[in-house]
Amino acid sequence: MRRLRFTGLRVRLAAAFTAVALLASVLASGISYVLLRRVMLQRAQDAVLTQVRSTLAQHVPPKLPPDMSASIGAELEEDLSGPGRKAVAVRVTLDGSVPVPPSEFLDVPVTREFARRAMKGMVFQRVVRKGRPYLLVGAWVTGYTTTAEEPERLTPPMVFVTASLTREAADLRSFTRVLAVADALALMAALLLALLATRGVLRPVRRLGAAARALGEGELETRVEVRGRDELADLASTFNRTAEAMERTVTELRAMEAASRRFVADVSHELRTPLTSMIAMTGLLAEEAAGLPDGGPAELVAGETRRLGLLVEHLIEISKFDAGAAALVLDDVNVADAVAGTLAARGWTDDVAVEGTADLFARVDPRRLDVIVANLAGNALKHGAAPVSLRFGAAERAGAVGVEIVVADGGPGLPDDLLAVAFDRFVKAEAARSRSEGSGLGLSIAKENAVLHGGRLEAANGPDGGAVFTLWLPARRDPDEEQA
DSSP states (O other): OOOOOTTSHHHHHHHHHHHHHHHHHHHHHHHHHHHHHHHHHHHHHHHHHHHHHHHHHHHSOSBOOTTOHHHHHHHHHHHHOBTTEEEEEEOOOSSSOOOOOOGGGSSSOOOHHHHHHHTTSOEEEEEEETTEEEEEEEEOOOSOBOOSSSTGGGOOOEEEEEEEOHHHHHHHHHHHHHHHHHHHHHHHHHHHHHHHHHHHHHHHHHHHHHHHHHHHTTOTTOOOOOOSSSHHHHHHHHHHHHHHHHHHHHHHHHHHHHHHHHHHHHHHHHHHHHHHHHHHHHHHHHHHTTTSTTOHHHHHHHHHHHHHHHHHHHHHHHHHHHHTOOOOOOEEEEHHHHHHHHHHHTTOTTTEEEEOOTTOEEEEOHHHHHHHHHHHHHHHHHHSOSOEEEEEEEEEETTEEEEEEEEEOSSOOOOHHHHTTTTSTTOOOTTTSSOOOSOSOHHHHHHHHHHHTTOEEEEEEOTTSSEEEEEEEESSOOHHHHHO
């Protein structure tokens, strides 16, 4: 089950797609709200101003009869008042004072500045009082006819009107809610479309990722189906071409490696029979020439022939590991007896100090354990210095019970640059050892045998100098593994 990653490509693409859609939706909603608000308020404002203007034109004649200001003001208040509207007419005096109506007659108080501007004609402004919007209108008819004897008697009144914009505000709130719902639906739709779109985009990417992992795991025949003609299709085609080239190269390399291994194995097997005869004959020649003054060359030939025979045996053993033909023949082995037998068979009993419990048993292949111990002890004796010690005992690693064998010498130890490659084939630490007489395959064979048992073989330098090789083998093996 794949865990959702909030930093994944799909999440980032969906977030970017949704953010763009949300920005576009909010921008469109904001523009729509501003335009609609302007239209609605302009319409309400024009309706009120038109009514005030027409009412004034209807009730205020160009030549006002004397003492008609009060009656005309009452008619104006009656005609301009109504649901959501209040009107008040104020008598205008010509002594320079500004007529301001009492605040209790209107929903919005009128300032002197507003009244002063209203004396020049019609003025208006939108005002919010106690959270409610209103339109305040002030108007006075100019250009009327009067006389110098009685000007005030012939002056028309000034009218002030407040119109409530609550209905328009409610409509705008409803429109805002509709826009919010529309934006939410648009956001959900954008998120759904983003998920669908990213799914279509990332499906080929996931197929490419799975194919790349399979190719990395060695499935060289892996290919990706090419769909469409876009950039992802080009990428799939490039991947397929790369996989084909890699398959050809790896196949050729494997064939060359297999041929090389077969060649080494065949040559080693072909050399084994004549070398066996040569070893026997050179041994006899060396024995016969031992008492002669010029018997040195015969001994040299015999020694080099034995060394060549050892190299061939090691190559045959390595070829078995490479071919996967090496098998275990497991038995319950007393570790102390096995170590003692290995050292005694090679005459190393007095040269190696052994320390360990006598009743330690392990289920291992006796022959391969003998090869491992002989290689480690022989390496310490040939390339190290005295004292050489071998310690063994029970050890547990990763919860598994096993046997640990440690071989240490008193030599200069391994150089740091050779510790990582000590078990590679044909590696010899000639610069750090006094002699180099082996085949360069002994430690490799020991490592392969340890791995075949399911164990480990490690190389290190001791705290006081000298090389230290640590072998760990499981003391018991699963019956299914033994059967396999």
